[in-house]
Amino acid sequence: MRSENSRLQGLExxxxxxxxxxxxxxxxxxxxxxxxQSSRM
Structure with missing residues (x-):
């Protein structure tokens, strides 16, 4: 579960x-x- 969480954090x-x-x-x-635009005005 812990490794899954760190993998998700890396993806985020x-x-x-x-x-x-x-x-x-x-x-x-x-x-x-x-x-x-401003230079055209």
């Missing part, structure tokens, strides 16, 4: 890490789009 950490990377990429994309 990997998912959070993956989501964090995706979120940062999305944030950069949004900032770039906003900068492009």
């Amino acid at each position: 950490e990997r998912i959070l890490e993956f989501m964090g990377e995706r979120f940062v990429g999305l944030h950069v994309t949004v900032e770039t789009m906003l900068e492009a």
Whole structure:
């Protein structure tokens, strides 16, 4: 049971890490789009 729990925790950490990377990429994309729009105005 204990090893199952640690394996689940490792999976959670990997998912959070993956989501964090995706979120940062999305944030950069949004900032770039906003900068492009403001420079056009």
